[in-house]
Amino acid sequence: xKTKNIFKYLMLLFxxxxxxxxxxxxxxxxxxxxxxxxxxxxxxxxxxxxxSPSDGWKVVYxxxxxxxxxxxxxxKFLPNGKVDMAxxxxxxxxxxNSQYEIQLGSTVSVVFTTKNKIHLLSDSNNSPLAAGxxxxxxxxxxxxxQENNDLVFRTNRTVKEVRFVKATPQDWADLKKNxxxxxxxxxxxxxxxxxxxxxxxxxxVKKYEFNFNAVTRFGSAAPxxxxxxxxxxxxxxxxxxxxxxxxxxxxxxxxxxDFVYNETDKSFIATGxxxxxxxxxxxxxxxxxxxxxxxxxxxxxxxxxxxxxANLATAASNSPYAISILDKVNATLAANQKIARVQxxxxxxxxxxxxxxQFNGGKATIYHFFTTTxxxxxxxxxxxxxxxxxGTVASRAFLKILDDEITNPKGLYLKKESFTIFYSxxxxxxxxxxxxxxxxxxxx
Amino acid sequence: xxxxxxxxxxxxxxxxxxxxxxxxxxxxxxxYLDFTPKVKTDLDVWIDQNYIDPYNISVQYEWNQNVxxxxxxxxxxxxxxxxxxxxxxxxxxxxxxxxxxxKDFVKIIAxxxxxxxxxxxxxxxxxxxxxxxxxxxxxxxxxxxxxxxxSNRASVTEFVHTIQHEYVHILNQxxxxxxxxxxxxxxxxYSSDPFSISDTEARKLGFISAYARSNxxxxxxxxxxxxxxxxKTEYDALLASITVPAAVTAIKKKEAIVVQYYRDAFNIDFxxxxxxxxxxxxxxxxx
Numbered sequence: 213x214k215t216k217n218i219f220k221y222l223m224l225l226f227x228x229x230x231x232x233x234x235x236x237x238x239x240x241x242x243x244x245x246x247x248x249x250x251x252x253x254x255x256x257x258x259x260x261x262x263x264s265p266s267d268g269w270k271v272v273y274x275x276x277x278x279x280x281x282x283x284x285x286x287x288k289f290l291p292n293g294k295v296d297m298a299x300x301x302x303x304x305x306x307x308x309n310s311q312y313e314i315q316l317g318s319t320v321s322v323v324f325t326t327k328n329k330i331h332l333l334s335d336s337n338n339s340p341l342a343a344g345x346x347x348x349x350x351x352x353x354x355x356x357x358q359e360n361n362d363l364v365f366r367t368n369r370t371v372k373e374v375r376f377v378k379a380t381p382q383d384w385a386d387l388k389k390n391x392x393x394x395x396x397x398x399x400x401x402x403x404x405x406x407x408x409x410x411x412x413x414x415x416x417v418k419k420y421e422f423n424f425n426a427v428t429r430f431g432s433a434a435p436x437x438x439x440x441x442x443x444x445x446x447x448x449x450x451x452x453x454x455x456x457x458x459x460x461x462x463x464x465x466x467x468x469x470d471f472v473y474n475e476t477d478k479s480f481i482a483t484g485x486x487x488x489x490x491x492x493x494x495x496x497x498x499x500x501x502x503x504x505x506x507x508x509x510x511x512x513x514x515x516x517x518x519x520x521x522a523n524l525a526t527a528a529s530n531s532p533y534a535i536s537i538l539d540k541v542n543a544t545l546a547a548n549q550k551i552a553r554v555q556x557x558x559x560x561x562x563x564x565x566x567x568x569x570q571f572n573g574g575k576a577t578i579y580h581f582f583t584t585t586x587x588x589x590x591x592x593x594x595x596x597x598x599x600x601x602x603g604t605v606a607s608r609a610f611l612k613i614l615d616d617e618i619t620n621p622k623g624l625y626l627k628k629e630s631f632t633i634f635y636s637x638x639x640x641x642x643x644x645x646x647x648x649x650x651x652x653x654x655x656x
Numbered sequence: 657x658x659x660x661x662x663x664x665x666x667x668x669x670x671x672x673x674x675x676x677x678x679x680x681x682x683x684x685x686x687x688y689l690d691f692t693p694k695v696k697t698d699l700d701v702w703i704d705q706n707y708i709d710p711y712n713i714s715v716q717y718e719w720n721q722n723v724x725x726x727x728x729x730x731x732x733x734x735x736x737x738x739x740x741x742x743x744x745x746x747x748x749x750x751x752x753x754x755x756x757x758x759k760d761f762v763k764i765i766a767x768x769x770x771x772x773x774x775x776x777x778x779x780x781x782x783x784x785x786x787x788x789x790x791x792x793x794x795x796x797x798x799x800x801x802x803x804x805x806x807s808n809r810a811s812v813t814e815f816v817h818t819i820q821h822e823y824v825h826i827l828n829q830x831x832x833x834x835x836x837x838x839x840x841x842x843x844x845x846y847s848s849d850p851f852s853i854s855d856t857e858a859r860k861l862g863f864i865s866a867y868a869r870s871n872x873x874x875x876x877x878x879x880x881x882x883x884x885x886x887x888k889t890e891y892d893a894l895l896a897s898i899t900v901p902a903a904v905t906a907i908k909k910k911e912a913i914v915v916q917y918y919r920d921a922f923n924i925d926f927x928x929x930x931x932x933x934x935x936x937x938x939x940x941x942x943x
Contacts (some may be wrong), residue, residue: 223666230673248688292695310735311718322733327774327802331731336778339729343782346729352721365809428837 222394252522254320258355261363262289262312262376268296269363269378272449275333275348276372279341282449285330286379286387299329300390300450305385317354317368324351340427347428389452392434395479396473397448397455398426401532403580404494409433413464414487415538421499422492432615436499454480463488496645498625501591504640505626508558508593510584517642517653518555523634527643527652537614544610549573555616555652558584564598567618569611578602580615592623592645611636617649618642699738706746707770711763715742717772723795724773733774733801734736741772741801741815747940748816749823757924767822769795774802784851788818793826809941813885816937819880828873831921834913836874839848846871856914859898862906876893879907880914883926887934 243250250372262269268288274280275634286307288296288472295312300306310328313322326332331590332338333349340347353365353374363376407419420433424446429480433444447458460467468482468490479493508515525531541552553570557563579601585594599620600608622645629639635654642651696704699717707713715721719732734740750762767790777786777799790799798818805811842862850858850869858866883891898904914942918926 219663223663227666227670227673230670246688252688252690313718315720317721323719323721326732327734327737331774334731335775336729336731337776337785339778344729344778344780351719351730351731368721 265378267379269376277447281447284426305388321354323588335427390450399470404496411463411490461490502598504628505593514656515558524652529652531650593621620646687881707917715770732769756929767796772798790822797845824877833917860900862903
C-alpha cells in the first residue's frame with residue numbers, strides 16, 4: 213500500500229474514533245450518589261448511631277477467641293469527639309474520658325484516638341502470648357452496618373467481628389461486679405488445685421479436666437473418659453453473676469453459654485432445660501489420679517524423695533498454698549536458719565518410714581516416723597504418726613502446720629512427673645487430698 | 657503536498673470536534689469533601705502556640721494508623737501525658753539550641769512532624785525496645801510517652817535522649833561531619849548486632865554506648881547526644897569508670913570531633929549547649 217493511502221485510512225480511522233467517543237457521555241450509574249457522598253453519609257450515619265443511645269454501648273471484645281477470652285467495655289460517645297469508657301480488663305472499672313474520631317480507612321471506621329481502657333489490649337509491653345503482640349487488640353473498628361440494633365464492626369488489623377450492643381444503666385452499675393466473678397474464677401491460694409467441667413443432659417454425665425489461664429481468660433477441657441473424645445476450647449468473658457463462654461458448651465442438643473457462680477460449692481453452673489447442666493468445679497482430687505503411690509507402700513522397695521529448697525523452691529509445681537506454709541515455718545526460725553530439705557524415706561530396712569526435716573544454719577535435723585496405708589478408692593497413700601526424734605514437743609511446734617499437711621488423714625496423691633529440674637533425678641510431687649498443698653521432690 | 661493539506665484539514669476537523677465534545681459538560685459544583693476544621697481542644701491550641709507557630713513543627717498525638725507500624729501493638733498517649741512530654745522536649749531540646757545557636761536555629765533545621773505514642777515499642781527480639789524513630793529527618797516518632805515522669809531525672813533523660821540523638825542525625829544531614837577522621841578512631845569494633853554486649857562492655861571498646869557500635873553515624877549521634885544528656889561531672893565520672901585507657905582516649909577523640917563539628921558547621925559552643933541543656937533539665941525537674 214502506498215504511504216498516501218496509509219495516511220488516508222489512518223486519518224479516517226482517527227476521525228471515526230473521535231466521533232464515536234462522543235456518542236454517549238452517560239456512564240451507567242450503579243448508585244444514586246457519588247462515592248464521596250455515600251462515604252460522607254456513612255460517616256454521619258455512624259457518628260449519629262454512636263452518639264444516639266443514652267447509656268452508650270456494651271462491647272464484649274474477643275480479640276481472638278481461639279486463644280483469648282472476652283473483655284467487657286462500656287462506651288459512651290459524647291459530642292465533640294469525646295468518649296467515656298470503662299472495662300473489666302483490670303481492677304480499675306472506673307470511667308475514663310478520652311477522644312474518638314470517625315476516620316476513613318479502607319471504609320468508614322471509629323478510632324479511639326487517645327488512650328483509654330481499650331488500648332490495654334494493644335500494649336506490646338504486656339503480652340501473654342507472642343512477644344510484643346499484647347492481647348492482639350485493636351482500637352480502630354471498620355463499620356459494617358447494623359444488625360438487630362447492634363452495630364457490626366470488624367477490627368482494622370485482625371479483621372475480627374466486634375459488636376456494639378446497646379448498654380443499660382444496669383450494665384454500668386454492675387461492671388464492678390465482674391471483678392468478683394474474676395476473683396471467683398481465678399481462685400486464690402486456698403482454692404483446690406484442680407478443676408473439672410462436668411456436663412449432664414439429665415442422664416449421661418461427661419467429665420472433662422479443665423485448665424484455665426486467668427490472664428488470657430482462656431481454658432481447655434480435656435475429656436476424662438473415652439466416650440467423649442473432643443477437647444473443648446473455652447474463651448471466657450465475665451458477667452456480674454459469673455461467666456459466659458464462647459463457643460457454647462453442647463449438652464445433648466442444647467447449647468449452654470452463661471454460667472452462674474454458686475457461692476456454696478464455689479462452682480460455675482450453666483443450666484438448660486430438662487435437667488441439662490454444665491458445671492465448672494474446683495477439686496483437690498486430681499482428675500487423673502495415678503497408681504504411682506503403690507510403689508511406696510509397706511513391703512515395697514526402699515525409696516527416698518526430698519524437697520530441696522535450694523533447687524526446688526521455685527518449681528512451678530509447688531502450689532502457692534504450700535509455699536505459704538513453708539514461708540510461715542521459716543518465719544518462726546532464726547534469721548540464719550531455713551528449711552533446707554523435707555526428705556521422706558520409705559521402707560528403710562534400718563529405720564522404717566520417716567520424714568527428715570533438715571535445716572540450714574546449724575539447726576539439728578528433726579525426724580518424724582510414720583506408717584503407711586493406702587486409700588485404694590481415692591488412690592492416696594496415708595502417712596500415720598509413729599513417733600518423733602529430735603527436740604521436744606514444744607520445740608517442734610513450729611513444724612506442725614507443715615507436718616500436718618504431709619501426714620493429713622486423707623492422704624497424699626503421689627505422682628511421678630515427666631519433667632526434671634536442674635538435675636536429671638526423677639521428680640515426684642505429692643498433693644494433699646485435703647488441701648491445695650503440693651510440693652516438688654527429687655527421687656534419690 | 658496534497659496529503660499534507662488534507663492532513664491539516666483533518667487535524668482541524670478533529671480539533672473542533674474534540675473541543676465541541678466537551679461543550680455541554682456540567683460545571684463542577686461545590687466540593688462534597690468535608691473541609692470543616694476540627695474543633696480545637698486546649699491542648700491543640702497550646703501545641704499551635706508552642707510548636708506550630710514558632711517552630712513550624714506539627715505534633716500528632718491522636719492515633720493515625722498511617723504514621724505507625726501496623727504490625728507493632730502500640731497505642732496513642734493518654735491525653736494528660738501529651739503536654740508534659742512536649743514541655744520537656746521544648747525546654748531541654750528547643751530552648752537549649754535556641755539560646756546557644758540563635759533564636760531561629762531550631763525553626764530552620766528541625767523535624768517537621770512529631771508522632772507521639774503512649775506505649776512501649778517492644779522489638780521482635782523481646783529484649784530491646786525502640787524508643788524513637790526518625791524518618792528522613794522530617795518525622796520523629798517518640799514512644800513511651802505515657803511512661804515519662806517529669807519529676808524523675810532518669811525518666812526525663814531517657815525520653816530526651818531520643819530527640820537529642822535524632823536531632824544530631826538531622827544536623828548531620830544538613831552538614832556532614834568528618835567521617836574519615838571518625839572512621840580511624842575505632843575502626844574494627846562496629847557491629848550489626850550492637851546489643852550483643854552491654855553499655856559497659858562497649859565503653860571498654862571506645863564507644864559511649866552499645867548502640868553506638870552500629871555504624872559511624874549512630875556512633876556520632878550517640879556520642880553527641882549522651883554528652884548533652886550528662887552534666888560535666890557525670891560525664892567525667894563516666895569516663896573515669898572505663899578501665900581501659902585506650903578506650904577513654906578513643907571516646908575523647910570522638911568528643912573532640914563532635915565539638916569541632918558544632919563549632920565549624922553551626923558556630924555553636926558544644927559545651928555551652930551541654931550546660932544549657934543541663935540547666936534546663938534541672939528547671940524541668942523543679943517545676
